[in-house]
Amino acid sequence: MKGTFSMKAFNFDEPTERRGTGSYKWDSADADVIPLWVADMDFRTAPCIIEALGDRVRHGVFGYEKVPDAWYEALQGWFARRHGWEIRREAVLCTTGVVPAVSAVIKAFTRPGDGVALLTPAYNCFFSSIRNNGCFAAETALIEGDAGWMIDFAALEKTLADPRVKVLLFCSPHNPAGRVWTADEIRRTAQIAHQAGVLFVCDEIHGEFVFGGSRYLPAASVEGVDPLRTVILTSPTKTFNLAGAGIAAIIAADPKIRAKIDRAVNDNECCDVNVFGVAADIAAWNQGEAWLEALLSYLQGNLESPQASFAETLPLSRLSKLEGTYLLWADMRPMLGADLDTGALCESLKKHEKVWAAAGSHYGRDGEGFVRINIATQRALLLEGLTRLAAGAERWRKREKE
Numbered sequence: 001m002k003g004t005f006s007m008k009a010f011n012f013d014e015p016t017e018r019r020g021t022g023s024y025k026w027d028s029a030d031a032d033v034i035p036l037w038v039a040d041m042d043f044r045t046a047p048c049i050i051e052a053l054g055d056r057v058r059h060g061v062f063g064y065e066k067v068p069d070a071w072y073e074a075l076q077g078w079f080a081r082r083h084g085w086e087i088r089r090e091a092v093l094c095t096t097g098v099v100p101a102v103s104a105v106i107k108a109f110t111r112p113g114d115g116v117a118l119l120t121p122a123y124n125c126f127f128s129s130i131r132n133n134g135c136f137a138a139e140t141a142l143i144e145g146d147a148g149w150m151i152d153f154a155a156l157e158k159t160l161a162d163p164r165v166k167v168l169l170f171c172s173p174h175n176p177a178g179r180v181w182t183a184d185e186i187r188r189t190a191q192i193a194h195q196a197g198v199l200f201v202c203d204e205i206h207g208e209f210v211f212g213g214s215r216y217l218p219a220a221s222v223e224g225v226d227p228l229r230t231v232i233l234t235s236p237t238k239t240f241n242l243a244g245a246g247i248a249a250i251i252a253a254d255p256k257i258r259a260k261i262d263r264a265v266n267d268n269e270c271c272d273v274n275v276f277g278v279a280a281d282i283a284a285w286n287q288g289e290a291w292l293e294a295l296l297s298y299l300q301g302n303l304e305s306p307q308a309s310f311a312e313t314l315p316l317s318r319l320s321k322l323e324g325t326y327l328l329w330a331d332m333r334p335m336l337g338a339d340l341d342t343g344a345l346c347e348s349l350k351k352h353e354k355v356w357a358a359a360g361s362h363y364g365r366d367g368e369g370f371v372r373i374n375i376a377t378q379r380a381l382l383l384e385g386l387t388r389l390a391a392g393a394e395r396w397r398k399r400e401k402e
Contacts, residue, residue, distance in 0.1 A: 010291055012043050012298040015378050029356055034385040037358040039175070039327060041241040041376035045280075046291035049240060052283035053276055065275045067094050067247075074285035075249055078236075082208075082289075085221040091253045093262055097246040098205045100270040101233045103129045105250070106167060108257075108264035109199050110135050115165035117198065119151060121360065121367035123175045126203075138165045141366045142177060144331075148321045149177040153188055160196035168193045172219060173206045173324025176363050176372045180214035180324035187224040194229050199257070201231045205248075206325040208239040208292060211300055214323040220251065228254040231261070237277075239292060240284045247277035299326055302375040306386055313390035326376040329360075333369040336397055340369045345396060353392035355385045 018026040025038045044050070072089050079085045095101050102125070106116055112134030118126055120139045130137050140156045142149045160168065170189060173180045181189075193200040200219070207216040218234075220227040235248035250265075252258040265271050303322055310319050316335035322328060333340050342359040350356045360370030373389070375382055 009047060010294040012295065013378055013380070014044075015381070016042065016044055018042065029350070030354070033350060033354045033356050034381060034388065035356045036374045036377070036382070036385050036389075037356045037372070039238070039325075039374055039376075040243050041326070041374075042378060042381070043241060043295065043376070045241045046284060046288045048287035048291070049242070049280045049283045052279045053245075056276060056279040062275050065273055065278055067273060067278060070282050071278050074282045078285040079218065083216065083218055083221065085218045087251060088253070090255075091251050091258065093250040093252070093258060093265060094271070094273055095248050095250060095265050096270045096273060097237070098203055098233045098235050098248045099125045099129065100265075100268065101248050101250050102126065102169065102201070102203065103133065104261055104264040104268055104270065105199070105201050105231060105233075106130060106133045106135060107268065108260040110166045113164070115162060117156070117159050117165050117168040118364070119156070119170065119174070120365070121176055121363035121370070122169070123171055123203070124362045124364075126169050126171075127364065136164075137364075138162060139364060139366070142174075142179075144320075148323070149174070149179050151181075151185055151189060153192065156189065157192050157196075160192055160198050165196070165198055167199045167201055170200065170202045170219070172202055172204055173209065173214075173216065175206060175325050176327055176329045176358075176360070176367065176370070178320050178322040178325055178327065178329050180210050180216055183217055183222050186217060186219050186222045190219065190222070190225040190230060194226055199231065200225070200229060202233065204232055204234045205238050207234065209296070209299070209326055210324045211296075211303060212321075212323060216324065220253065228257075231257065236281050236284045236288075240280070240288055242277065242280050242284070245274050245277040245280050247273045247281055298379075299376060302326075302377075302379055302382055303328075305379060305383055306373065306375060309383065309386045309390070313387070314393055317393070326374060328373040328375055330371050330373060331369060332371055332393065335393060338369070342367075342369060342371055345393075346371060348396060349389060349392040352395065353388040355388035355392065357389060 115138040116130045117138040140159045190200045202219040220230045232251040237243050318331040320329040346359040358372040360367035
């Protein structure tokens with residue numbers, strides 16, 4: 001029956017050739033390099049999405065898109081069904097992606113010279129969005145503990161006390177550290193921001209990728225978080241591997257805040273959405289859950305593989321506990337030295353071992369000494385990439401000893 005797919009229909013081990021397709025991930029590297037760097041997946045998207053896009057292509061006319069009621073209804077249904085969060089239609093704005101949404105929010109609530117607060121290490125595009133709006137990054141370092149990364153609430157309170165800071169960018173699940181913040185952590189962070197008069201802005205694009213019993217909580221749905229002083233940024237583009245058909249939702253309950261963001265979205269000329277993104281999103285939110293559950297099960301297996309591989313071949317390195325996202329955060333300093341230049345390490349790995357991981361320095365000064373590894377690929381390819389990474393790290397360690 002059309003639109004109905006069994007769990008057996010999803011074969012995530014089956015490779016899809018991406019070289020020569022204009023893939024940013026694959027075509028930015030030499031032909032023999034395994035790319036485990038940028039955060040997109042190597043899996044074909046859900047069959048229901050491919051079917052919906054085929055129908056849209058066969059229509060043959062691709063003019064300017066007016067986002068239909070069906071898109072808003074699919075968004076509302078998804079979050080109500082999976083996360084118990086009721087979203088009012090009028091609270092939602094559309095834009096071309098979460099990064100343009102971040103830039104629009106910063107533009108709306110800052111002036112050049114103002115500060116935007118981050119919990120670091122932080123997603124690299126946060127830094128560029130802040131810089132491009134003439135602002136400075138007000139950084140609060142996460143604390144690395146035995147139980148994983150934690151928020152230094154006292155330090156955050158001090159950061160937000162600076163009257164120049166107007167916005168706090170909060171990432172949940174956190175990229176690159178892999179934390180899924182608890183209700184208490186979200187509530188405490190939000191209340192510090194509220195008390196300081198700082199807008200609480202949450203990038204939740206990785207929200208569906210949670211493991212080990214962790215639970216993603218939309219921040220605006222958490223008790224004690226004021227939804228009128230909170231903005232949520234979300235999109236199914238990570239969940240369903242649709243980065244090239246981007247569209248994102250900005251959810252702001254307060255009409256005055258929403259109006260300012262809407263003005264900035266239009267000022268930045270990022271209000272005309274992708275016709276294919278609309279069709280893909282509707283199919284994803286309405287029909288994609290079975291595919292997503294199968295994907296999460298596969299990624300759990302992919303998570304277990306590097307944990308075993310690191311324990312065997314890189315015992316001196318430390319993997320952060322991955323609660324959310326599909327991005328491993330590996331501390332290479334215990335093996336390769338406290339003053340490790342991860343930019344140089346990753347370039348060396350790409351040149352000699354033909355594996356490409358993301359240097360932690362891309363995520364701010366608190367990411368130095370780490371590498372980020374994308375596990376959302378076919379398991380055999382991931383294992384080969386990890387084998388190459390281990391060989392390169394050992395080569396680097398021996399070089400440093402000489």
